[in-house]
Amino acid sequence: xxxxxxxxxxxxxxxxxxxxxxxxxxxxxxxxxxxxxxxxxxxxxxxxxxxxxxxxxxxxxxxxxxxxxxxxxxxxxxxxxxxxxxxxxxxxxxxxxxxxxxxxxxxxxxxxxxxxxxxxxxxxxxxxxxxxxxxxxxxxxxxxxxxxxxxxxxxxxxxxxxxxxxxxxxxxxxxxxxxxxxxxxxxxxxxxxxxxxxxxxxxxxxxxxxxxxxxxxxxxxxxxxxxxxxxxxxxxxxxxxxxxxxxxxxxxxxxxxxxxxxxxxxxxxxxxxxxxxxxxxxxxxxxxxxxxxxxxxxxxxxxxxxxxxxxxxxxxxxxxxxxxxxxxxxxxxxxxxxxxxxxxxxxxxxxxxxxxxxxxxxxxxxxxxxxxxxxxxxxxxxxxxxxxxxxxxxxxxxxxx
Amino acid sequence: xxxxxxxxxxxxxxxxxxxxxxxxxxxxxxxxxxxxxxxxxxxxxxxxxxxxxxxxxxxxxxxxxxxxxxxxxxxxxxxxxxxxxxxxxxxxxxxxxxxxxxxxxxxxxxxxxxxxxxxxxxxxxxxxxxxxxxxxxxxxxxxxxxxxxxxxxxxxxxxxxxxxxxxxxxxxxxxxxxxxxxxxxxxxxxxxxxxxxxxxxxxxxxxxxxxxxxxxxxxxxxxxxxxxxxxxxxxxxxxxxxxxxxxxxxxxxxxxxxxxxxx
Numbered sequence: 001x002x003x004x005x006x007x008x009x010x011x012x013x014x015x016x017x018x019x020x021x022x023x024x025x026x027x028x029x030x031x032x033x034x035x036x037x038x039x040x041x042x043x044x045x046x047x048x049x050x051x052x053x054x055x056x057x058x059x060x061x062x063x064x065x066x067x068x069x070x071x072x073x074x075x076x077x078x079x080x081x082x083x084x085x086x087x088x089x090x091x092x093x094x095x096x097x098x099x100x101x102x103x104x105x106x107x108x109x110x111x112x113x114x115x116x117x118x119x120x121x122x123x124x125x126x127x128x129x130x131x132x133x134x135x136x137x138x139x140x141x142x143x144x145x146x147x148x149x150x151x152x153x154x155x156x157x158x159x160x161x162x163x164x165x166x167x168x169x170x171x172x173x174x175x176x177x178x179x180x181x182x183x184x185x186x187x188x189x190x191x192x193x194x195x196x197x198x199x200x201x202x203x204x205x206x207x208x209x210x211x212x213x214x215x216x217x218x219x220x221x222x223x224x225x226x227x228x229x230x231x232x233x234x235x236x237x238x239x240x241x242x243x244x245x246x247x248x249x250x251x252x253x254x255x256x257x258x259x260x261x262x263x264x265x266x267x268x269x270x271x272x273x274x275x276x277x278x279x280x281x282x283x284x285x286x287x288x289x290x291x292x293x294x295x296x297x298x299x300x301x302x303x304x305x306x307x308x309x310x311x312x313x314x315x316x317x318x319x320x321x322x323x324x325x326x327x328x329x330x331x332x333x334x335x336x337x338x339x340x341x342x343x344x345x346x347x348x349x350x351x352x353x354x355x356x357x358x359x360x361x362x363x364x365x366x367x368x369x370x371x372x373x374x375x376x377x378x379x380x381x382x383x384x385x386x387x388x389x390x391x392x393x394x395x396x397x398x399x400x401x
Numbered sequence: 402x403x404x405x406x407x408x409x410x411x412x413x414x415x416x417x418x419x420x421x422x423x424x425x426x427x428x429x430x431x432x433x434x435x436x437x438x439x440x441x442x443x444x445x446x447x448x449x450x451x452x453x454x455x456x457x458x459x460x461x462x463x464x465x466x467x468x469x470x471x472x473x474x475x476x477x478x479x480x481x482x483x484x485x486x487x488x489x490x491x492x493x494x495x496x497x498x499x500x501x502x503x504x505x506x507x508x509x510x511x512x513x514x515x516x517x518x519x520x521x522x523x524x525x526x527x528x529x530x531x532x533x534x535x536x537x538x539x540x541x542x543x544x545x546x547x548x549x550x551x552x553x554x555x556x557x558x559x560x561x562x563x564x565x566x567x568x569x570x571x572x573x574x575x576x577x578x579x580x581x582x583x584x585x586x587x588x589x590x591x592x593x594x595x596x597x598x599x600x601x602x603x604x605x606x607x608x609x610x611x612x613x614x615x616x617x618x619x620x621x622x623x624x625x626x627x628x629x630x631x632x633x634x635x636x637x638x639x640x641x642x643x644x645x646x647x648x649x650x651x652x653x654x655x656x657x658x659x660x661x662x663x664x
Binding site: 015016017018019020021022023024025163164169170173176177180181182183184278279280281282283288290292293294295296 | 456457458459460461462463467471474479480481505506507508509510511512532533534535537538556557558559560561562565569580583584585
């Protein structure tokens with residue numbers, strides 16, 4: 001279903017609010033992308049890399065012990081954590097780096113929060129032999145040391161960003177500023193379904209493979225479409241990717257879970273869809289966390305990937321029109337879910353994904369027995385083990401401390 | 402349309418000079434002292450003053466103006482306070498000098514387009530520059546500004562193709578701001594070789610004066626450019642001078658650039 005209401009617009013949201021220097025590059029990207037999409041060899045090339053290198057399709061796994069523990073709907077997991085590099089991010093970076101190569105671009109820049117998008121971009125650049133520079137908030141560089149190492153090992157240059165809140169939003173500002181200076185030969189691989197047109201569309205299209213696979217797999221696994229799909233929402237690329245192919249299916253409830261941080265009343269959260277107001281950030285009009293004077297506020301989440309004060313414009317549109325339901329999960333709830341999923345299913349979910357799991361329990365009960373709930377397992381938690389273990393590990397099941 | 406901007410360019414031209422558009426950050430180091438900086442720029446010869454209003458996420462700005470924005474935000478600068486406390490006082494001290502607000506679109510949106518346009522007009526603002534508002538997105542804002550008599554000043558970039566540059570120029574209000582370099586604001590040792598050609602192209606198409614900005618910090622650069630443009634914008638160099646040495650340094654730098662602008 002097409003949610004695009006005008007070129008680059010999703011209802012009131014979207015657009016292209018960038019310095020004039022970048023406008024011709026965005027137009028060039030829009031044209032090159034349209035041409036690539038019209039060329040069957042491009043789709044075939046992307047599909048081949050996803051199959052041979054990324055390991056797609058990712059599996060749809062029944063979560064039997066969670067289903068039993070939650071006492072409601074059948075719970076299934078779409079396993080993006082099993083994609084190469086450990087998260088859905090690789091779907092988009094493979095697509096965009098192939099597009100950049102097609103456009104004759106000589107180098108790649110990217111921004112990253114948790115580091116998953118940076119690792120995925122560095123990986124695609126290594127695969128296709130393009131130099132890669134990744135901007136990362138200095139705070140995130142500290143808390144995601146493992147991913148910083150992975151990017152460097154893959155040959156990328158990591159640039160810590162010291163301005164502002166030293167997190168994802170500042171990394172994105174710096175990447176845009178750098179892109180303005182090098183726009184003629186550089187492609188900026190945006191990792192979320194955010195930013196100026198055509199990025200929200202490009203990223204969504206490359207991520208929609210998650211939802212398309214899920215449609216086929218759900219039919220095969222339980223003979224119908226899921227009754228509800230839940231995904232975590234930071235900028236929103238895994239969410240729009242898994243949800244978009246179901247927008248036109250009214251029987252499927254679409255649910256996004258945002259970072260509740262220390263609680264919605266605390267002022268320290270990343271809940272742009274829930275508490276954000278209309279504004280312009282990083283080139284697109286969407287819902288953003290800002291004060292009354294239009295200054296962007298710092299977001300907070302235990303998960304670096306959800307620590308972003310904006311959200312993709314298409315998700316803002318889906319939330320405002322009511323097609324997508326929006327809930328939040330706090331840092332503590334996400335942490336509790338991390339251990340629950342680890343111990344009941346043998347999967348360490350990323351802290352981002354743990355937010356989706358945190359709302360899974362009540363959703364499973366709301367839906368009730370005989371219904372099917374799919375949780376998008378957007379990434380694995382290996383990158384988060386330092387953050388999580390620093391808080392102390394709860395005792396093992398059935399063992400007295 | 403604002404007559405004040407046209408008059409300022411005409412006055413400079415009559416004196417055989419290119420116009421100096423001087424940028425400062427309102428609220429750096431605080432609101433009252435930034436008025437002193439702006440006043441000093443006018444005393445030094447600035448023909449038009451660009452009043453920067455800080456935004457937390459300034460994607461078109463380099464480190465100097467970014468730093469100034471951070472200081473201004475810490476000092477409590479907001480669009481409302483700049484319109485209430487900086488613009489009226491500056492207008493009182495320098496009644497002849499057109500004032501142009503430069504900020505980002507989100508700051509205007511937060512106040513509300515119509516409320517801003519009305520306040521800006523009442524307080525004596527002649528024009529507005531929004532570096533993240535390309536023509537495709539400017540429709541409603543420009544209609545609102547036109548109705549209030551506030552000029553929405555467009556930008557052209559080095560990457561703008563000729564046909565697009567001509568379209569931007571033909572439809573301009575106030576003046577056309579030609580971005581000299583592909584990049585963010587900040588001083589550059591060298592300006593691109595094809596800059597004069599691009600300026601001439603825009604100048605030919607534009608009914609309004611054309612100025613070059615981004616990267617310009619010396620009298621020599623100003624002198625070279627004034628052969629191809631009606632004026633220059635100087636920002637980061639002034640912000641840095643004022644931050645390091647206060648208003649008198651901004652005054653001295655404006656005077657020096659003005660000497661370069663003599664034809």
